[in-house]
Amino acid sequence: MVTQTPPQSAQAGPGAEPPSARQVAGRRWRSARGVVAALLAMVVIAVILAALRPATSAEALDPTSPKQDGSRALAEILRQNGTPVHVARDADDAVRQSAPGSVMLVTRTERLTREDLTRLASAQVDLVLVRPTSFALADLAPRVRKDGPTFEEADEPGCTMQAAALAGAVSLHESETYEVTASVTGAVTTCYKTEFGGPRVVQVRHGAKTVTVLGSASPLTNRRLTEEGNAALAMNLLDSTNTGLVPTAGTSVVWLVPDIPTEGTAAGQQSLGDLLPFGVKLFILQLLVAVLLVALWRGRRLGPVVAEALPVVVRSAETVQGRSRLYRAGHARDRASDALRSGARERLVPLLGLPRSSAQDPSAAQEIVTAVAHRTPYDETYVGAALYGPEPLDDAGLIALSDVLDDLERQVRQS
Known part of the structure; x- marks a missing residue:
């Protein structure tokens, strides 16, 4: 193998200085x-x-909080219109204060334990869930699951739910969208759908019990209560009859705002998707x-494979001699004998009229040995030992094997 030495470049000649670290x-x-x-x-x-992204304070959706994310304004409006509002700080208290015809508003579900969710699921009162976690949906509204957040401004309700139809357009701002599974058997109503069809308000009825899932807390907060039809939607959802803008006499609202769980309790059940802010999801x-x-x-910059000439002349004989010296230094007589036999079979197979693939096929060994024995004066045992025998014991045996293989090739060519 001989290659030409490439011409020396003017810029990369023997006297050119290597680039500096700064370059x-x-x-x-x-x-x-x-x-x-x-x-x-x-x-x-x-x-x-x-x-x-607005931070949620500890008093968010609290009916006694006058802060922007509190809900004291809505609670006072309900009381002024004759609807009692009972504030509960734990699930047991909320269930005790519930009565037939009352509506339980469940907020901050991330503070509820598994036992709390079980008690709420067994309560025979209508539920309104405000931005529930995935765990709360699984226990309180198993036919509804999260579909993703949205920032679209809601238009008309686009549904037959009387509470939403009377309220009209609302301003939900950031909201969760939901998906209702196909296994629903009771009545289901979906309202305020996004451009992609995800509803932000879902109402599922189970016999005499109704569970309403509200994907946004904006209609209940002091800051957003006066926008569009937010106040009407909030009051209508908390009306057990859903017949008008003002709740009817005799109904009551149990407003559940769980206290911050103490350290070591099992509260605060949230999935990984609930814990990650929307900005983090967008960044990922x-x-x-x-x-x-x-x-x-980077893949485009690699480009096609370029064949380059060797910088020096390398003769094939030198390559063979170099590999031979490496075999001898490592006493690799097994590899050397395998290379000799493999090369001899590759050269003998075409002379015998056999396919080239049979040279390295163990199943064709007997066929090759028989064909060589018919073309030479040696018997099959001798030929088999030469082409497929064990490795030589010493360097002299390796040289003898080389001579035997050369003799076999010569006689097959001359026959």
């Missing part, structure tokens, strides 16, 4: 600055989204897209 670092920075800029941009976007999605784009970019 190498500069080239690496220029090739990677696009990726670094994209990653920094995604980090900034994620931080901005996390900063814009952006990161995956960036990794895919970088992989495509």
Whole structure:
């Protein structure tokens, strides 16, 4: 094997100086600055989204809190219109205060334990769940599951639920959307659907009990109560008869706001999706897209395989001698004998009229041995030992094997 020496470049000649560390670092920075800029941009976007996301205070949806995310305004409106509002701080108290015809408003479900959810599921009162966790949905509304968050402003209700139809358009802001499973047997109503069809309010009826899932807390808060039809929707959902904007006399609302669980309790059951803020989910999605784009970019830069000439002349005989010396230094007579026999079979098979694939096929060994024995004065035992025998015991045996294989090839060629 002989190759030509490539011409020396004027810039990369023997006297050219190698690039400095500063030049190498500069080239690496220029090739990677696009990726670094994209990653920094995604980090900034994620931080901005996390900063814009309003934090939920400990008094959120509390009917006694005057803060923006509290619900004292709605509770006072209900009381002024003759509907008693009973505040409960745990599930047992909420079940005790419930009576036929009352509506239980369940908030902050992430503070409820598995036992609390079981007690609430057994209570024979209508339930209104505000942004429930996945665990709460599984126990209190098993036919409804989360489908993902949305920031679309709700339009008209687009459903036959009287509470939503009387309220009209509402302003839900950030809201969860839901999916109702196909195994529903009772009456189901879905309202305020998004552009992709995900409802933000779902009402499921089980006999005499109704469970309403509200995907947004905005209609109940002091800050958003006066927007659009938020107040009407909140009051209608808390009306056990759902016949008008003002709850009828005789009904009552049990407002469950669980206390913050103490350390060591089993409360606070949330799935991983409930714990991750929407901004973090969006950042992970952006990161995956960036990794895919970088992989495509780097893959295109590899380009086709380029065949390059060797920088020096290497003769085939030198290669053979170098490998032979390596075999001898490592006492690898087994590998050397296998190489000799394999090469001899590759050269003998075409002369015998056999397919080339049979040279390395163990099942064709007897056929090759028989064919060689018919073309030479040696018997099959001798030929078999030469082409498929054990490794030589010493270097002299390896040289003798080489001579025997050369003799077999010569006689087959001359026959």
